[in-house]
Amino acid sequence: MNLMMVDGYSAKIEYDSDADLFRGEILGLSGGADFYGANPDELRREFKRSLDVFLEVCREKDIEPRKQFSGKSNLRIPPDLHEKLALTAQAQGKSLNSLAQEALEKSVTA
Numbered sequence: 887m888n889l890m891m892v893d894g895y896s897a898k899i900e901y902d903s904d905a906d907l908f909r910g911e912i913l914g915l916s917g918g919a920d921f922y923g924a925n926p927d928e929l930r931r932e933f934k935r936s937l938d939v940f941l942e943v944c945r946e947k948d949i950e951p952r953k954q955f956s957g958k959s960n961l962r963i964p965p966d967l968h969e970k971l972a973l974t975a976q977a978q979g980k981s982l983n984s985l986a987q988e989a990l991e992k993s994v995t996a
Contacts, residue, residue: 890926897911917940
């Protein structure tokens with residue numbers, strides 16, 4: 887995945903063949919914000935401009951700009967995988983939650 891960072895916000899970057907431009911979508915917002923650019927410099931400028939407009943609207947409407955997360959997630963997996971994970975966690979003296987958290991942390995920091 888192609889990510890770009892500006893002012894602590896991340897955007898997913900993809901090529902839009904219809905527009906013949908790169909499109910960015912700012913992630914983790916309580917609403918939607920996107921931007922387009924022909925090259926990395928233009929994309930970064932448009933990211934900043936789109937983010938600034940989004941944040942200004944949030945201030946005007948007293949809206950929290952970032953999506954809030956509870957820290958709870960319901961994960962659906964096949965029963966046989968659930969069993970293997972539970973047995974692995976038990977063998978390692980960990981809770982299933984701890985085992986899953988460690989695996990998830992590795993996947994986002996790798």
